[in-house]
Amino acid sequence: MSYVIEVAEIKVTDAAGFEAAVAAARPHFLAAEGCLDLALHRVVETPEIYRLLVKWRSVEDHTVTFRASEGFQKWRALASPYFAAPPTVTHSAAVAL
Numbered sequence: 001m002s003y004v005i006e007v008a009e010i011k012v013t014d015a016a017g018f019e020a021a022v023a024a025a026r027p028h029f030l031a032a033e034g035c036l037d038l039a040l041h042r043v044v045e046t047p048e049i050y051r052l053l054v055k056w057r058s059v060e061d062h063t064v065t066f067r068a069s070e071g072f073q074k075w076r077a078l079a080s081p082y083f084a085a086p087p088t089v090t091h092s093a094a095v096a097l
Contacts, residue, residue, distance in 0.1 A: 003036055004091045006054040006062050011084040018050065018082035025078045028071035029054060034061025059091050
């Protein structure tokens with residue numbers, strides 16, 4: 001099965017508030033078409049930076065379907081008050097080793 005990983009690097013103003021917001025938004029991601037899983041990582045060297053890792057069936061499931069959904073609006077409403085700057089988002093796909 002092929003998939004892509006969305007990596008959203010997010011600098012936050014309030015770690016506890018942001019972590020609670022991501023936990024509250026988790027069901028909106030998991031209910032989204034094409035969302036397979038997600039995880040939140042905190043950068044050890046720079047603790048105000050997080051990486052939200054979302055496994056999608058395709059880039060379009062994220063950039064088109066999810067971003068046009070009510071779930072995306074709920075995610076942004078929950079999390080954006082804690083953004084110190086706009087997130088940086090990239091997508092990656094596994095390659096053979």
